[in-house]
Amino acid sequence: DGNPRGQVGRGEGRVGQVKEVTSLANPIIKDIRALTQKKARDESGTFIAEGLKLVIDAVELGWTIRTLVYAKAAKGKKPVDDIAARTVARGGLVLEVSEKVIATVTRRDNPQMVVGVFEQRYGNLRDIKPRANETYVALDRVRDPGNLGTIIRTADAAGVSGVILIGETTDPFSLETVRATMGSVFAVPVFRASVAEFLAWQKQAGVMVVGTHLAGAVDYRTIDYRPRPVVVLMGNEQAGLPDELAAKADKLARIPQAGRADSLNLAIATGVMLFEARRHLLTLDDRG
Ligand code: SAM
The missing domain is CATH 3.40.1280.10 (SPOUT methyltransferase, trefoil knot domain)
Structure with a gap:
């Protein structure tokens, strides 16, 4: 915890890191939570996708992942470790968080164990x-x-x-x-x-x-x-x-x-x- 506030997954010195987060007040988590609001999505040009399969598919289809968040309980599962490694390799940030924290990201009763923050994309x-x-x-x-x-x-x-x-x-x-x-x-x-x-x-x-x-x-x-x-x-x-x-x-x-x-x-x-x-x-x- 205690990271400086800044753009999700883009802050200087943060690229490619894996961080452990347990505090609900963590500024990066706050930034991700803000992506439930249109204003924050527009400003950052990013959005949230929930679920391991979705996140893997998105990365496979070439979408840019800025931040991967996964619950501690998901650690050690091969697909989770693989996607975490791929995120780091692509310069993204990986957050290992408590279940309490991941639950607040998307405000679900039954939260997903994995959430990805991706760059938005519109065709011309x-x-x-x-x-x-x-x-x-x-x-x-x-x-x-x-x-x-x-x-x-x-x-x-x-x-x-x-x-x-x-x-x-x-x-x-x-x-x-x-x-x-x-x-x-x-x-x-x-x-x-x-x-x-x-x-x-x-x-x-x-x-x-x-x-x-x-x-x-x-x-x-x-x-x-x-x-x-x-x-x-x-x-x-x-x-x-x-x-x-x-x-x-x-x-x-x-x-x-x-x-x-x-x-x-x-x-x-x-x-x-x-x-x-x-x-x-x-x-x-x-x-x-
Ligand atoms: N009150 C609106 C109106 O008078 O057009 C109803 C819009 S409808 C809920 C939404 C859209 O679904 C329509 O604009 C049309 O594109 C399509 N749509 C719904 N029912 C349709 C039908 N029976 N035939 C063709 N298009 C339909």
């Missing part, structure tokens, strides 16, 4: 050059962290190449969203764009934008999703798709509904659309 929309058989999801002002996490997970499962966040959206790197992605946040590139940036990209990207709308005239099952790369464009939970985006979509699709519900939940509707758009590309014996 201009770098997306869609190819045949690729599918993207574009989300207009998605608000709900659980919806976004579920969509990223579902997009991953459907073989989507990227998720584009349009306008003011919930943070893909919040604890709740990352939890809901079940690790897929590390597998699916996430992009941010304003409405104008998205429309400019759409114009020259050679894609078919399929907007989804409760007033859509086209049954989503009648669209031919093969000729061009597809962007499935989904509307905000409350307001739906704004006119400026809906008007520029190549198709406005609707999922027929029965029953009393006015609409489907955003994440469910996205799942239905994605598995239809990629139906011809997914088979039981073809993973990855």
